[in-house]
Amino acid sequence: MTVLLHIDPADTRPLYIQIMDEIRRALVVGTLEPDAPLPSVRQLAADLRVNPNTVQQAYRELEREGLIYVRRGQGTFVSASARPDSERKTISFQVAERALRDAYRHGLSVRELITAIDETAGRTTTPEIKSEGAAG
């Protein structure tokens, strides 16, 4: 199994943070499960075309957070105790923060933003978003 991580050079988050967030995302959407192996530093650096030190830094931070662990000589794995639910929360706060900043930049209030999200979700033509919106 391979994990597809996407990083965006135009994104102003530091690259190692982007890698960390992408691994969180993979956990939440289920492409990475507890105890699943992560690509080696070398492999991921080559795939993403980033400095191996950057991948190393992302892995180090994730290990410190307890989200992944290193088994010596075997590689890096997702912790059995990694909880998609709590990562889900982390991600939703990040998405909200981005939306809020953007709203503020456009002079919109929090209320206006929330109303717009609800209304947009109601009439979007993207079926996946629509069904989720209805369920929530």
Added chain:
Amino acid sequence: MTSSIPTNLESENPAIRTSSLAKSFRSNRALAGLDLTVPEGAFYLLVGPNGSGKTTTMRILLDLVRPDSGEVEVFSLPPGSRGALVRAQIGYVPEGSVTGYEWMRVGRLLEHHGSYFPSWDVKYAQSLAEALDIDLARRLKKLSKGETRRIQLVMALAHRPPLLLLDEPMDGLDPLIRDRVIEILVAHLSETPSTVLASTHHIQELEKLADHMGVLFEGRLLSQNSREELHRTLRRYMLEVPREWSGAPELNDAIVHRNGSGPEIAWAVWGEPEQVAHKLKDSGATVRNVTALRLEEAALAILAGKEAE
């Protein structure tokens, strides 16, 4: 207190250190007091306009050019008196053509070059040449700019030196090969931890590899920082300002670049973001948005700010 963007980089054990380095070619001043610090293991991007001194800097590090004054050390050795020893530890991609006999074929050139380096890895050189689509039977006089670049890259990497000096390594390469070169550099760094000093006009292409950047202008550094420091401390503030706004004099030294004249303006400012935002609010401005800058944006803001002076 606010301060201007730092040009001084602390490093306990730098791979490269120069201080007050100066060099003129006749009346042309190439370097005017360069204080460069490249920490060991760094991927350091040296950027700046043509003629700002990037190539001269590299040539001094290799002792291909002697400085008029100032000090220079590579792995704590002075290139001026220990040139051969220093050069043995460097892989160099020069700007321009390969030096060799015009009748020579590429394969022979690589053999010849390799014979100078005890650590030359023949197999690695072959695999690099293959990955870069190099025709070993070509004669040197027939080489295009792009072919030359690719061969120089093999010559720089195949002895796995602890220091790489890459002078515009992407120049003349087509997009596919550029991507291949990045891939090769990443794999190389995974296998052979090394320090890299790279000059480029195409910051974007090397942006994902770089962890330090120095902006060179007229032979001196306008800034020299780790990527993390730049990212955290140099920010673009989008402001709405009142009609008769008198600016933020307290921040004057820290403003790297000003854009726009109101009511909406964008300033690149050096400083702790919370403090800067606070001072901007105190001055009567509304801070609409604060963003970090990509390396390329940062370099452009720093250079544009200098040119506006």
